[in-house]
Amino acid sequence: MTMKTTLFIKRLRETKLMLPPLTGFTDYPYRTILADFDPPFLTTEMINARALLQQNQRTLQMIRRVEGSHIQGVQLLGNDPTSMAKAAKIIEDLDFDYIDINMGCTSRKVTSRGEGVSLMNDEQRAYDIVHAVFQAVNLPITVKLRIGPSKNKITISSLSEKVIAAGAVALTIHGRTGEKKFASPIDLPTIKDVVQKVSVPIIANGGIFTGDDAKNVLFKTGAAAVMPGRGLIGNPWIVSEIRCALFEESFSSPALQEKKNICLKHTQELCIHYGERRGILHMRKILPKYFSKAQNIKELKHDVQRMATKSDVIVILGRIEERDYQWYYLENAQ
Ligand SMILES: Cc1cc2nc3c(=O)[nH]c(=O)nc-3n(C[C@H](O)[C@H](O)[C@H](O)COP(=O)(O)O)c2cc1C
Missing domain, CATH: 1.10.1200 (Non-ribosomal Peptide Synthetase Peptidyl Carrier Protein; Chain A)
Incomplete structure (x- = not known):
């Protein structure tokens, strides 16, 4: 394990909070605001690997680094191991601290290209992508998944083992299937099964809108950390709210x-x-x-x-x- 990975895992286990990638929301301006709330981790919106390789101006604008003490990541989206590896190298050269790989996005534009959650249907390709990125860079690699592409295909258990074997050092699991998009409820027992099966830290995601939600999800899944999603939109205070709830400190809502x-x-x-x-x-x-x-x-x-x-x-x-x-x-x- 490299020094960067050791520090990454230590910070994750100590703080138990990772912030989500949210397309159209966790852009550079909002990350600047969030940095003032002192989050342990910050990540970009999903970044299309091919667009990054083509030096698309809007894409370059999306990955601007934000100053602060947080560990800063870029989420990559793609389906081709070679371009994902090359994009990862660019991110490493730009001095980012980790790379997250998107295997959860359900947008039609994304899945029609075999990217996002559709990778959960293709274990070999999922493995190849993570492995190619792992070999290309000296950074911790995480993968963000759902519990499966559809309710008849809960593939998270075998897929998580594959991507860990390929080099992922932590996984975020959004406790819904792809077809459910954002419908409730969150399948906490399935997240718990994965937590008990694998050795890497699991970040539980889905339906966390308050500090109490975060506590409840950690308790019910045994996950190492939580990640809010929509609850972060227009609410940077959720960073402190979750931190206070997890560490038994008092939190007062903003005036x-x-x-x-x-x-x-x-x-x-x-x-x-x-x-x-x-x-x-x-x-x-x-x-x-x-x-x-x-x-x-x-x-x-x-x-x-x-x-x-x-x-x-x-x-x-x-x-x-x-x-x-x-x-x-x-x-x-x-
Ligand atoms: C507007 C919006 C944009 C999102 N963008 C991304 C993204 O770029 N990458 C990703 O992995 N997930 C993305 N997600 C999913 C969230 O990160 C999170 O997994 C999801 O919202 C579930 O958590 P919640 O129920 O607390 O909202 C997005 C979700 C929303 C609502």
Whole structure:
């Protein structure tokens, strides 16, 4: 085991928390925001290996490194072992700390190319990809899987052994099948079976939206760590919430003004990174998540779809108020 892998595993076992790749959300601007919450690990959105090899400008923009004390990874997507290995080498040369391989994405565009979760149907190719990446770089390699491609094919048990034999040092298991996409419930017993079978740390994923969820998933699976998913969108505080829950510390939810401040900072980062027009288009998807507990959320979502500039964001934030510990969006305020 290399020094980098030893440190990676130690950090994972000690902190028990890894942050997810979320396409369209864990981009450079949000990773910059997240870095201030001191997460032990940060990863990019999934990065298409071929696009990286072609030096696609948008792809290069997606893997910009964020300063901080976190261990920083890139998630690679692909189906061809040779290009995955070459892409991994580029990532190593860019000074990233680990590589995660996507075997869970269910988007049709991805599965039609034999990538993402469809690799769970092809054990040999899954092995070849991990092995090729393992041989190409001197970095820890993780794989992110579901429990299987469909409910009649729960392939996680044999597949996890294969990818570990190929060189993976930890696995994230999203406790749903591919056909279920994001429907509940999460199959915790299947994750637990894998935890008991394999020697590498397992990161349990799926349905973690609070610190209590994280505790419950760790307890029921015996996994080494947890990974939230959608719960991270518009909620960087989940980093502290999970940390506090797992280590029996008290956590207080952010006040409205703190939420507004971070949301505004996030808007600014998006505008710097993408330019104002594209940045605000991104923020349209994100702002309602920051304030999902507000009354009149329907009206808020409606108005957010009309935001075009930073000033529009400031106006909307100004219309969110607190009364009697409840947040309201005041749609008709002048
Ligand atoms: C908008 C969105 C984007 C995602 N992008 C990725 C991705 O790039 N790579 C990946 O492995 N999983 C991706 N996922 C899956 C999440 O990382 C996670 O496995 C999933 O959301 C399950 O956790 P949850 O039930 O807590 O949301 C994405 C999920 C969502 C909702």
